[in-house]
Amino acid sequence: MVQRPIVTSSLAREKALEGEIASLKQQLQAQEEKHNRSEADLHAELDDAIASIAELQRQQTRMEDQIRAQTKSLLELTQQLQKNNNANNAKNSDTPKAPRVVDDSLNQLDRKGEFPLYRAAAGGHYDEVKSLLDRGANPSMRTRFGWTALHWAAGNKFPDVVRLLLEHGADVNARADVGKLPYHMTTDEGICNMLMVKMMEQPDPSAEHARRLKAFGYEVVANGN
Numbered sequence: 001m002v003q004r005p006i007v008t009s010s011l012a013r014e015k016a017l018e019g020e021i022a023s024l025k026q027q028l029q030a031q032e033e034k035h036n037r038s039e040a041d042l043h044a045e046l047d048d049a050i051a052s053i054a055e056l057q058r059q060q061t062r063m064e065d066q067i068r069a070q071t072k073s074l075l076e077l078t079q080q081l082q083k084n085n086n087a088n089n090a091k092n093s094d095t096p097k098a099p100r101v102v103d104d105s106l107n108q109l110d111r112k113g114e115f116p117l118y119r120a121a122a123g124g125h126y127d128e129v130k131s132l133l134d135r136g137a138n139p140s141m142r143t144r145f146g147w148t149a150l151h152w153a154a155g156n157k158f159p160d161v162v163r164l165l166l167e168h169g170a171d172v173n174a175r176a177d178v179g180k181l182p183y184h185m186t187t188d189e190g191i192c193n194m195l196m197v198k199m200m201e202q203p204d205p206s207a208e209h210a211r212r213l214k215a216f217g218y219e220v221v222a223n224g225n
Helices: 004-094 116-122 126-134 149-155 159-167 189-200 207-215
Strands: none
Touching: 004 189, 116 126, 116 149, 126 159, 149 159, 159 189
């Protein structure tokens, strides 16, 4: 009769101990599951970061390829323009020039504040533009609002007319009353290249022009007088 309480007490302690062990196992299992989830999340974030870096590298490579292609195009255009200038200079030096009679009416504004060369260039009429220039039309003349023939030949994407105007000395830095240069008027890559090459020839490029040229990899140095 005396031994029963001792056995009962021992069984109670054993059950309590088993309960504590089970509780500890549950806590350990929960911590392991949490750790596994955290590790999986970390791996996922790492994979996302690696993918983002790879995409940025691909974008950078594409941008570098585009810049190299544009730079090459500019260099080729510069070389071609230089060859043309050399050929024209050689031809002009060997060929005596007859005095040109300038028609003053070509350089007068009409009631709309425009002039013949402006309308011809804006419409892309190459032959008419050439005829007007040969007859003495001012390639840098401005409308009532400061537009030049070059502005709208560029804006309406007529590269042959743009080239012709530049060959006759059209002012690539002419700024209209609204502040726009011919360069601002076009999205045509070939025309942009022609205008930028002409900007490079300027003795003292503005900060805006210098910034655009440097974007294509050119070092612009202003020449002092």
